[in-house]
Amino acid sequence: MTKAKLILRTFLIIAASLNVTACSEDVMEPLDKDEAYNLSFPSYFPEMTFDQSGNPVTKNGVELGRQLFYEGRLSRNNTISCGFCHIQENAFTHHGHTVSHGVDDRIGIRNAPPIQNMAFLKRYMWDGVIHNLNEQPVIPITDANEMDSSMPEVVAKLNTDSKYKKLFKAAYGDENINGERVLKALSQFMASMISADSKYDSYKQGKVVLTSQESQGMALFQQKCASCHSGELFTDESFRNTGMYYNTQYKDAGRYRVTLDQADWMKFRVPSLRNVEYTAPYMHDGRFYTLDAVLNFYSDNVEDNPNLDPKLKENGHIGIAVNSQEKQFIIAFLKTLSDKNFITNPKFSE
Numbered sequence: 001m002t003k004a005k006l007i008l009r010t011f012l013i014i015a016a017s018l019n020v021t022a023c024s025e026d027v028m029e030p031l032d033k034d035e036a037y038n039l040s041f042p043s044y045f046p047e048m049t050f051d052q053s054g055n056p057v058t059k060n061g062v063e064l065g066r067q068l069f070y071e072g073r074l075s076r077n078n079t080i081s082c083g084f085c086h087i088q089e090n091a092f093t094h095h096g097h098t099v100s101h102g103v104d105d106r107i108g109i110r111n112a113p114p115i116q117n118m119a120f121l122k123r124y125m126w127d128g129v130i131h132n133l134n135e136q137p138v139i140p141i142t143d144a145n146e147m148d149s150s151m152p153e154v155v156a157k158l159n160t161d162s163k164y165k166k167l168f169k170a171a172y173g174d175e176n177i178n179g180e181r182v183l184k185a186l187s188q189f190m191a192s193m194i195s196a197d198s199k200y201d202s203y204k205q206g207k208v209v210l211t212s213q214e215s216q217g218m219a220l221f222q223q224k225c226a227s228c229h230s231g232e233l234f235t236d237e238s239f240r241n242t243g244m245y246y247n248t249q250y251k252d253a254g255r256y257r258v259t260l261d262q263a264d265w266m267k268f269r270v271p272s273l274r275n276v277e278y279t280a281p282y283m284h285d286g287r288f289y290t291l292d293a294v295l296n297f298y299s300d301n302v303e304d305n306p307n308l309d310p311k312l313k314e315n316g317h318i319g320i321a322v323n324s325q326e327k328q329f330i331i332a333f334l335k336t337l338s339d340k341n342f343i344t345n346p347k348f349s350e
Helices: 003-025 059-069 138-142 151-158 162-172 179-191 199-204 212-224 291-301 310-316 324-337 340-344
Strands: none
Touching (some): 059 162, 059 179, 138 151, 212 324, 291 324
């Protein structure tokens, strides 16, 4: 290992330890009598997909999930928590890294997606392999390049901690710590991460008006982008080939990894654009560091291939026909989707 890599690895481990320590010491006292956690959201949001009948969201459950989210012991060597790659100030993405970094400074193959409004989604991960939010944490916990652990190993570690026995009893009625409860608590915390307090939301509610640039950008966005980034979450959750080259470093062909259907080669799930100002770098492998670069790609660098989405082949143009000024208008609109309260609220408590 080179000296530079050794320094980087040491820094990452120290940073992770500090992050875990700071968050784990900040334990909210559980309520003696647990109460339902109110998942509030605007009336214009889509219907919630999260099944509360099988996993009721409670205040103690969300607090337990928050503690687990920042718990390094979910990883094999106790250094990598969910919060290590999903950093709140970046709308829960891994800012500065193109793809996730895991135990022993191992490198993943995908950019860490933001964690927001997951209670409304039908599928998770860039390839949609997970359909149930309760099961989503299994992937990073067991992936060799991320946490490289297992549920039995995680449960064994947590069972040695009296703090967690207290938290599990408060959330579930007894001290029994098992894999199902760990996953459900994590999903309760993720379900609580609702982002709906942006300037765009204030505009929707008639509280503010958009600037001229933002209004023009919204019109352009609806014309040129909303066929994929539709609805109030700004994603139709479809899988699309957008003309990106196949990255031989990561060897990731997207949805094809799940279906093994050649028609799904290089198709990735359309991401939500809420808080997109905070979530650089962009795309499944973090290849673009700015919104300008993303729009420049769509206007000039989309590769024509047999799987290219039909929306990017319209009117005899490969990509999206948009000029420099229009790009700036679109970016101005995209910044109205930024929810500052979402990234500064420390506990997602009511």
